Amino acid sequence: MGMIGGGTGSFIGDVHRKAASIDGMIDLVCGAFSSSAEKSIVSGKALYLPEDRCYGSYEEMILKEKELPADVRMDFVAIVTPNHMHFPPAKLALENGFHVVCDKPMTLTLEEAIALEKIVAKSGKLFALTHNYTGHPLVKQAKAMVANGDLGNIRKIQVQYLQGWLSTAVESTENKQAAWRVDPKRSGIGGALGDIGTHAENLVEYITGLKIDELAADLGRFGEGRTLDDDGNLLLRMENGAKGTMSISQIALGEENNLAIRLYGEKGSLEWHQENPNQLITRWLENPIKIFTPNGNDLYPEALNVSRIPAGHPEGYLEAFATIYKNFVTHLMAVLNGETIEKPDYPTAKDGVRGMKFIYAAVESDTNNAAWTKI
Amino acid sequence: MGMIGGGTGSFIGDVHRKAASIDGMIDLVCGAFSSSAEKSIVSGKALYLPEDRCYGSYEEMILKEKELPADVRMDFVAIVTPNHMHFPPAKLALENGFHVVCDKPMTLTLEEAIALEKIVAKSGKLFALTHNYTGHPLVKQAKAMVANGDLGNIRKIQVQYLQGWLSTAVESTENKQAAWRVDPKRSGIGGALGDIGTHAENLVEYITGLKIDELAADLGRFGEGRTLDDDGNLLLRMENGAKGTMSISQIALGEENNLAIRLYGEKGSLEWHQENPNQLITRWLENPIKIFTPNGNDLYPEALNVSRIPAGHPEGYLEAFATIYKNFVTHLMAVLNGETIEKPDYPTAKDGVRGMKFIYAAVESDTNNAAWTKI
Amino acid sequence: MGMIGGGTGSFIGDVHRKAASIDGMIDLVCGAFSSSAEKSIVSGKALYLPEDRCYGSYEEMILKEKELPADVRMDFVAIVTPNHMHFPPAKLALENGFHVVCDKPMTLTLEEAIALEKIVAKSGKLFALTHNYTGHPLVKQAKAMVANGDLGNIRKIQVQYLQGWLSTAVESTENKQAAWRVDPKRSGIGGALGDIGTHAENLVEYITGLKIDELAADLGRFGEGRTLDDDGNLLLRMENGAKGTMSISQIALGEENNLAIRLYGEKGSLEWHQENPNQLITRWLENPIKIFTPNGNDLYPEALNVSRIPAGHPEGYLEAFATIYKNFVTHLMAVLNGETIEKPDYPTAKDGVRGMKFIYAAVESDTNNAAWTKI
Amino acid sequence: MGMIGGGTGSFIGDVHRKAASIDGMIDLVCGAFSSSAEKSIVSGKALYLPEDRCYGSYEEMILKEKELPADVRMDFVAIVTPNHMHFPPAKLALENGFHVVCDKPMTLTLEEAIALEKIVAKSGKLFALTHNYTGHPLVKQAKAMVANGDLGNIRKIQVQYLQGWLSTAVESTENKQAAWRVDPKRSGIGGALGDIGTHAENLVEYITGLKIDELAADLGRFGEGRTLDDDGNLLLRMENGAKGTMSISQIALGEENNLAIRLYGEKGSLEWHQENPNQLITRWLENPIKIFTPNGNDLYPEALNVSRIPAGHPEGYLEAFATIYKNFVTHLMAVLNGETIEKPDYPTAKDGVRGMKFIYAAVESDTNNAAWTKI
Numbered sequence A, B, C, D: 001m002g003m004i005g006g007g008t009g010s011f012i013g014d015v016h017r018k019a020a021s022i023d024g025m026i027d028l029v030c031g032a033f034s035s036s037a038e039k040s041i042v043s044g045k046a047l048y049l050p051e052d053r054c055y056g057s058y059e060e061m062i063l064k065e066k067e068l069p070a071d072v073r074m075d076f077v078a079i080v081t082p083n084h085m086h087f088p089p090a091k092l093a094l095e096n097g098f099h100v101v102c103d104k105p106m107t108l109t110l111e112e113a114i115a116l117e118k119i120v121a122k123s124g125k126l127f128a129l130t131h132n133y134t135g136h137p138l139v140k141q142a143k144a145m146v147a148n149g150d151l152g153n154i155r156k157i158q159v160q161y162l163q164g165w166l167s168t169a170v171e172s173t174e175n176k177q178a179a180w181r182v183d184p185k186r187s188g189i190g191g192a193l194g195d196i197g198t199h200a201e202n203l204v205e206y207i208t209g210l211k212i213d214e215l216a217a218d219l220g221r222f223g224e225g226r227t228l229d230d231d232g233n234l235l236l237r238m239e240n241g242a243k244g245t246m247s248i249s250q251i252a253l254g255e256e257n258n259l260a261i262r263l264y265g266e267k268g269s270l271e272w273h274q275e276n277p278n279q280l281i282t283r284w285l286e287n288p289i290k291i292f293t294p295n296g297n298d299l300y301p302e303a304l305n306v307s308r309i310p311a312g313h314p315e316g317y318l319e320a321f322a323t324i325y326k327n328f329v330t331h332l333m334a335v336l337n338g339e340t341i342e343k344p345d346y347p348t349a350k351d352g353v354r355g356m357k358f359i360y361a362a363v364e365s366d367t368n369n370a371a372w373t374k375i
Helices: A012-021 A039-045 A058-067 A087-095 A108-123 A137-148 A176-181 A194-207 A315-337 A349-367 B011-021 B037-045 B058-066 B087-095 B112-122 B137-147 B176-181 B191-206 B317-334 B350-367 C010-023 C035-047 C056-066 C087-095 C110-123 C137-147 C178-182 C193-206 C317-337 C349-367 D011-022 D039-045 D058-067 D086-095 D110-123 D137-147 D176-181 D194-208 D316-337 D349-365
Strands: A002-004 A030-032 A076-079 A101-103 A128-129 A156-160 A212-220 A231-238 A241-251 A260-264 A267-273 A280-284 A289-292 B001-003 B030-033 B076-079 B099-102 B127-130 B153-164 B212-220 B230-236 B243-249 B257-264 B268-273 B280-284 B289-292 C002-004 C030-032 C078-079 C099-102 C125-127 C154-162 C212-220 C231-237 C244-251 C258-265 C270-273 C281-282 C289-292 D002-004 D029-034 D077-080 D098-100 D127-129 D155-161 D211-221 D231-238 D242-249 D258-265 D269-271 D282-284 D289-292
Touching: A002 A012, A002 A058, A012 A315, A012 B289, A012 D011, A030 A039, A030 A058, A030 B099, A039 D211, A039 D282, A058 A076, A058 A087, A076 A087, A087 A101, A087 A108, A101 A315, A108 A349, A128 A315, A128 A349, A137 A194, A137 A260, A137 A280, A156 A194, A156 B243, A176 C056, A176 C231, A194 A212, A194 A231, A194 A241, A194 A260, A194 A349, A212 A349, A212 B230, A231 B212, A231 B230, A231 B243, A241 B153, A241 B243, A267 C137, A267 D077, A289 B350, A315 D316, A349 D211, B001 B011, B001 B058, B001 B137, B011 B317, B030 B037, B030 B058, B030 B212, B030 B230, B058 B076, B058 B087, B076 B087, B087 B099, B087 B112, B099 B317, B112 B350, B112 C244, B127 B317, B127 B350, B137 B191, B137 B257, B137 B268, B137 B280, B153 B191, B153 B230, B153 D316, B191 B212, B191 B230, B191 B243, B191 B257, B191 B350, B212 B350, B230 D258, B317 C317, C002 C010, C002 C056, C010 C317, C030 C035, C056 C087, C078 C087, C087 C099, C087 C110, C125 C349, C137 C258, C137 C281, C154 C231, C154 D086, C154 D242, C193 C212, C193 C231, C193 C244, C193 C258, C193 C349, C212 C349, C212 D211, C212 D231, C231 D211, C231 D231, C244 D231, C244 D242, C258 D086, C349 D086, D002 D011, D002 D058, D002 D258, D011 D316, D029 D039, D029 D058, D058 D077, D058 D086, D077 D086, D077 D231, D086 D098, D086 D110, D127 D316, D127 D349, D137 D194, D137 D258, D137 D269, D137 D282, D155 D231, D194 D211, D194 D231, D194 D242, D194 D258, D194 D349, D231 D349
Parallel strands: A002 A030, A002 A076, A076 A101, A101 A128, A156 A241, B001 B030, B001 B076, B076 B099, B099 B127, B153 B243, C002 C030, C002 C078, C078 C099, C099 C125, C154 C244, D002 D029, D002 D077, D077 D098, D098 D127, D155 D242
Antiparallel strands: A156 A260, A212 A231, A231 A241, A260 A267, A267 A280, A280 A289, A289 C289, B153 B257, B212 B230, B230 B243, B257 B268, B268 B280, B280 B289, B289 D289, C154 C258, C212 C231, C231 C244, C258 C270, C270 C281, C281 C289, D155 D258, D211 D231, D231 D242, D258 D269, D269 D282, D282 D289
16 A cells, blocks of 8 residues: 555544554555655654655656556555545546545545546546445444345434534644645535535435435534634435434534434434444334444344454444455455455445535535525 | 313323422312313322312313312412313413413414413413423523533534334324324424424523524424424524524434433533433533533532432432422412512413424425525 | 421431322321421421421320321321431331331341331331332333343342442531431441442342342441441342342442442343433343333333333432332222232331341441351 | 464454554564464465464474564564463563563463563563553543542442353353363463453552452352353452452353443542443542543543544554553664663563462452452
8 A cells, every 4th residue: 555645743644554554454565645755754764664665746656656566566545635635646546557545525626526436437446435434333234224124214314423623713723634624725615514524424325325315504614714614504305205414513612523323214213423333222113222232242244244353342433444444455355366346345436426416515505595405 | 289181191291290299389279181070070089189179171160269269279270281272271260360380382373372472461470381391400500501601602503302102103093192293283283393392492592592593494294194294304593693403303213202402602512311311411622521410519509409309319300390380389489478589480471482483483494495484 | 198307408308208299199297307396397387287287206296196087197107317216206106006108227226127027017007118219110120020030040240339428527517417327326337338238238139039148248437437337348149149249338439329230140131220210221142232211112011010201201219219109108098998909019127127137247247357247 | 573373263363463553563474373384374374474484383483583684583472372371482482582462361370470570570571461451541541540649549449340251151162262261271270360350450450550459259150060260259458448349250141341440539530441441431529520531631641642543533442452562562662772761551571470369369269258368
């Protein structure tokens, strides 16, 4: 794996590296960690990389690695830059024969997303988008329960992704994470929408197997001087007639990373919280509440397959993230071995386009005073 | 206290009686428990009432009790009938000199509500509406924290009231509770809106001290053949610019009585769940999460005053309900003694009108495809 | 009901009155609230009692009430005094034809307890001991589950009752509750043992249907100058071979009223917490965790029978306490009507003797450096 | 890193590998995964190791690796075999110049443990014992709070480690994990005591900084035919006069990995649960409950230093385990660089001896009918 972005002090670069390494299937072999060659080398050395595999630009990395012997060069790139720097390196990598793992949202604009989906298809290379929360064993269990009809037809949905870290003007401090996220040039037209809203949208569609048909969005820009949304309240209508709410925020003071979902069907319902990911709470017409745990009793194979350790040993954020990598690399190794895999389970460019459409629909709805808008 | 409605088998009549009796300040002395005199007597006897104080109609009760000596006759009536039978007895009681406790929503129609508020004012009698959830010690604490500025300006609100008991067609069974609630003639134009939505609306406005300025409502009618809403998803805009969501449902399968609220301010935030009412979770910019408990450390007097027993001895639904009665009766006794009370703390006809306006605004919004509608 | 003790400012007297009144079956008609006639009258008036039913001593009350007409005089007495004042009024009341409800521990000494059990038997009157926690619906459910073999043979027990209110020297303040509890003359030989340990012991034996065979107790006296235990750590061996621990404390700083029990059987296990009494957590060999709620799905009749309100409306401490009163008074009314009741479900003098034996065994064990001691 | 044990299908070997790899500081370079050379190669290949670094015995591995160039050979060995195979390879490795990471309990017998501590000292090599739970950020926070006097003098301790996986006779199935754990020849004289009791003992002493002075242990052997304990109930007396209970079990049916601790001091108290490791609940004399989270507000540097990702992104079992490795390897790299580190923070041979003494004391106490026994 080669990494683009993610130099010293980066949050998400470090997360990608740890997630990629947990299962012992992936080695970081090179990186363009910074647009400064020196800084890139400093970052790379701290990661025990040789200097000659630390590049000063993604172009340099992709082109030079391409020239290396097959058993030496990186197999794929992981793109962990701010949103505006997703499309260019993804395109270049794919067009030069490298598979790609890319952070979300997929691109800066919807146009780029649509273009990228085509580039992926044309390249024949693999592309994974790190909607990491779908890697949790109990999210897999939830999806399997819906797919198997345990809950019956879904009627009602509540999803929320609440953070409080932008409650104050942290973008005016030295917080680099905040600075680019409130800047439309680097984030795109969505603020919280892109950063966390796409996770919520992806989680709903992943678990339910249903598309959001239309939405009504009332966005907030509470931080002084912010032009991008830092808060959003949405009504959802699903393709099957289910209705729901989505609440997202980065000014929900005191919330850390409160992503949660509730689904109500005609036969059962379920509830899952990212901050306590090792419980799936389910409710039933005639039975008491049942709580499922990773590697615990009565799970579907989809959940068991991604549980790493015995029940009661909590897995967390990194492990779920690692499962995205693991499923991607498992697919990649199969491809490299000339094998095929049935239904590889990780988010792709298609999900990326979907996420960008969600952002655009929400912004359009908000502009029209929360009018219903199709995704 | 005399009771109108609430015969044998009634849920809410029994609740009112238990709640009224907890603090030893109120005796049930008469009742018109049924529109059948015989049934009324059967119900009354089971409550240890003498036969001659069990009436066959509310008119009979009000007019006959009025003739009894002051130290014998009831001091006030508690109206616990379905919604369509709130206004007539309330009007008659007030106009005949009786104070009134009335279940919510206050009336069948908004017109009745407006009329009743005037009748109350004209009568000079006391009128309490049993929005019982505001009786919880930690709801008082939440209100006091907001009022004292602990949270700063409120920016975001989440409120939900989720039940699942109408997930199936229980109105087709012998469930009397369900039958009238899905019947517009007895419930009014709101289904879940009137039954539980008004509680959610009242809780938000009570705690925040802010009015909902406008709302966008997408109502569901999931039960086959239902004409009234059994589900609702709403966007809220508060008078101070705060935004939020409200989710209500009686088809949220498996939910029992999940009323919950989250408020996010510029300095702090709070979270309260009716099903676990003895915890108030608060979050802060610089401090760890703090959890308050009834009669626990660091409470405001408003919360301490309504905590009955030492910390750690859970109080529940009936105790909160009892606090509405206690505050009402304390006010009543003061009035009877020619005293005055500063800011009596129980919901009144004003809250009742507000609730009816909420229902009407939500139905209007829904009719207009969730267009923003002023309350 | 007549009350002995429980004057203004009393914690437990107020609890008894509220608990007795919830179900509308019991009226307080007289009281000896204080050993001072004037104070007793002040207390009684605040409870809306006529002056002539407020007595200056329990002897006066019992003897004078006895002379009143049957339809006027109290039916039973509730004794809510400190421990040393349980036996004398209980004896006198029983010997004068009154039924008795008595707070726990039953008496000051084991000898008194054994004597009282005989007096009850001889009198033919009813006697209830307010081990109130066994009144919770989910404690009934737990007992029924064990009795029906759902858990299989019980192997392991954890029980704890943790409070922190004696962490500091509150007995040196004006806290009357603390003063008598640390005084052997009024409390007996057990401190925390008597005050809360007996609740823990009773809960274990009630739910499991098993007797504690022997125990090893290591008691703490952490408060300066205290001669009675304010903390205890115990090993338990049950009559069926199950083993366990009991941890009790009144110096567990910050704990409010943390009574909790865990039982592990050969087929299932359960967990219940008094501070969150509306959940019974159960675990199973092959199934996921199941959580039962009052009036919720799949309960045994024993639990449903004592659930007052629909699921999701939390019942608490007072309601459970009220169930002891309700079951006692239901039995009493049956007796007064010449009827019999099968297995009346409230704690009796037999449980009281058991509790005193528990205290004595624990103190003896502690004196012998935690040697195993039979109860 | 070279690994001894931990072939395909091993639970703990896989855990060690994942934990060692998370932080990108450690590469697995060789292994003696099995006593069969072929099986070792199969396991090694699945881990992407070259065949010539997969050895058929630990002796072979240690002696051959020793001959490799310094920049090729392993720096340390990780021993993840059953207990009886800890001492021999640890001794050989240390005596041949390799540092050691060893699973717990440290050895089969106390004698071995004492000998090993001396061998470590003599060798001048580093030795880490994987009491992994002390790697959690909030365990570090708890330790720091005690050390800084926030809780005051500790008075009361509750610790428990409850599992249910040996509730049935799984050792009679193909469960290799169970087979050796119930076999004294491979486990030593402690069953649950060694497997999980030592974790509980270590956690108490790590957080409090206090030694257990003496204990009284009542062990259970509930599984048919088991000679080793599968359950234990203990009383504890700490060197400072604090008292407490320890409850351990592998027959606590339905429990997954319920390690939890509660400490009560004179000024505050705390509570931590391994299954929900991202909350530290604290209670105070005058303040409300405060809950700390990893990377959350108001943490001590000791906790912040080991938090990897922003608050609200749960870390779990593997991350805590990884922290043991990280701290060990950080120390190791310092040593290799000729630097020194102040107070390296990972468990050592001293803790290993302490754990073995705990096992021996508990077994001795149990043999003497739970008599007090010094550790």
